[in-house]
Amino acid sequence: MLSEVAVVGSETEPARETGPMRVDSNEARSLWVIGHRVTLLPVGGRVAALEVVTPAGVPGPPPHHHEDADEFFYVTSGRLEVMSGDSWTSLGAGEYMNVPRGTVHSFRNDGQDDVRVITGFEPQGFERFFLEYGVDVGEPGAFETSVSEATIARVIEGCAQFGMILAPM
Numbered sequence: 001m002l003s004e005v006a007v008v009g010s011e012t013e014p015a016r017e018t019g020p021m022r023v024d025s026n027e028a029r030s031l032w033v034i035g036h037r038v039t040l041l042p043v044g045g046r047v048a049a050l051e052v053v054t055p056a057g058v059p060g061p062p063p064h065h066h067e068d069a070d071e072f073f074y075v076t077s078g079r080l081e082v083m084s085g086d087s088w089t090s091l092g093a094g095e096y097m098n099v100p101r102g103t104v105h106s107f108r109n110d111g112q113d114d115v116r117v118i119t120g121f122e123p124q125g126f127e128r129f130f131l132e133y134g135v136d137v138g139e140p141g142a143f144e145t146s147v148s149e150a151t152i153a154r155v156i157e158g159c160a161q162f163g164m165i166l167a168p169m
Contacts, residue, residue: 031134032146034061034155038130041118048127049120054080056114060107063167064159069121072098073107078115082107104167129162 030039035058041049054060063083073082075091082089083106084099091097099105109115121127133155135142145151159166 030137031130032137032142033130033134034152035059035143035147037137038134040127040130043120046124047120047122048124049118050127050130051076052117052119054078054107054109054115054117056109056112058109060109062156062169063104063106064164065104065167066101066121066126067163067165068101069123069126069163070098070100071105071126072096072120072122074118076116076118078109078113079111080107080115080117081110126162126164129159129164132158132162 030037032038035055037053037055039051041051043049073080073091074096075093077093080091082091082097082099084097084103085105089097107117133146133151135145135151139145156166
């Protein structure tokens with residue numbers, strides 16, 4: 001299933017590095033990021049890609065949009081619910097959805113099993129968000145740290161520096 005979505009129309013710290021970054025395939029790194037296990041994938045070119053594993057019952061990020069990047073979701077196993085604009089779409093293995101920049105969106109795993117997704121951003125750059133807020137999976141208590149109140153507060157306070165703009169609640 002291919003789904004295209006129509007575009008919907010604070011002070012922050014100074015932005016860190018910008019532009020593309022190189023992910024060396026010999027240095028695969030997995031991080032827990034707000035309850036999701038994220039692994040950067042070496043794809044090169046204009047796109048940044050990540051494998052995201054979302055455990056059952058873990059909520060997605062708060063509704064947000066990206067100022068300067070399109071985001072796509074390709075489900076490899078499980079079922080992912082994706083909110084785009086005012087509607088939710090359920091994606092199963094082999095299904096894809098593109099969310100154009102500026103479109104408010106989120107996702108969640110309502111199932112009983114982990115969901116595995118390849119997600120990507122065009123152009124590259126937003127992958128730096130995951131490096132900033134991720135906790136190495138090898139650290140003791142990494143998952144718990146990634147969903148702690150302190151980490152969530154850091155993400156909410158600083159996500160705009162990466163072009164992730166939270167939707168008004």
